[in-house]
Amino acid sequence: MYFDMPQAIAADLQDCGDCPIRHRAVCARCETDELERLDQIKYYRSYEAGQTIVWSGEPMDFVGSLVRGIATLSQTMEDGRTQMVGLLLPSDFVGRPGRRGAAYDVVATTDLVMCCFRKVPFEEMMARTPHIAQRLLEMTLDELDAAREWMLVLGRKTAREKIASLLSIIARRDATLNLRAQDAKIVFDLPLTREAMADYLGLTLETVSRQISALKRDGVIVLEGKRHVTIPDFERLLDEAGDDSDGGFLS
Template sequence: MLNERSLSVTQDCGDCPIRHRAVCARCESDELDRLEEIKYYRKFEAGQTVIWSGDKMDFVGSVVSGIATLTQTMEDGRTQMVGLLLPSDFVGRPGRSTAAYDVVATTDLVMCCFRKSPFEELMGRTPHIAQRLLEMTLDELDAAREWMLVLGRKTAREKIASLLSIIARRDATLHLKSGGGGPLTFDLPLTREAMADYLGLTLETVSRQISALKKDGVITLEGKRHVTVPDMERLLEEAGDDADGGMFA
């Protein structure tokens, strides 16, 4: 999910997504990569569903490129996004055989998968992998809890600002831009509806609040998706975090 640690792993991983440093960054071994026989790629087009909640899931894997979402849906159709999967993020859990969420590709997506049972075996033999996975899972747990605050207590405007902050920060990390005061620029990888599902809002409210932030000079829009943030501090204030501490401490 969206958080700094898993992103810095992406950096580690460099342009070599095949070697699973995301999972095995700390150990010098390449055991995972030797497991050619249980490793395979899967490609998805934007909009395709990777797996449905409740389906049998006989693999685990990580995102190589593209973006996927994890969503939960109630019978009456209300949906809540519970995670955003970025390159290097891991999906699936050892010890469970069915998917707990719908996983949907929002952009074209490449995943690198391992058949589950050999992976589990490997994990039993290789303490580093379990430890690395634990670390990543703890990061995701922190991100999920961060998001609980956003969902439970923030206003619509703050929610939008929080999401934009996170995306801006991710992009800054991915592209190694300076953290200093200069303007930041990025593309929204999500439709208004997907943003609404992430934020627990309606797409109309998302649209209105983005317009409001634009009107107030917090952001600039070029087209519907390309965002410029002239002053990151300002955006963080709008998000309800203190400028330096808080969410990104």
């Protein structure tokens, strides 16, 4: 189940040129006529925090991009255990053209808005629109690189490095989406609870809380409440994550 988007938000997003993810989304390289064709098959959906967007194996009649908000990808094993396997941030793509069902459970972590495309018309448009197919390929390869880097995080990094790595991913994406330089102060609201961070990073809740407190005490982050994070020096955060200034993680 999903909710009709409030009219004020819908009106704000109708013009693709004003879309906050326009420069990073699957339509980033589309020409005006291509955007017009996409507009004919698009619609918006909004979800509340905690709501399931799609269950693993469930048929999907749409694909789309997150415009606002955060979602998680998770997989449930036969014995009922669930593992979070990925984060979806604004501009990330949901769904797989050419595949009937969903590969993972997709759950809204925060209230979110998706720009959706009817799946069959989108697949047909991909076949005749190189700009869309090329951009989707780039996004898929970026996702593959990020997944390989995440294997390093989970397998080899210390608890402190894991926390710093996750913060750097979110901080870099925030800076990219808002077209801010990464050498400037970055401020964002952490989209995950500490319990969710523990699940995602393979740590205990106590370890996550202890490491966040240590990063705060050492001045690597400034924390207001439990979620409002300021990164005064992004290079220092990368040092704590064990990454160099070139990234390690894709933005």
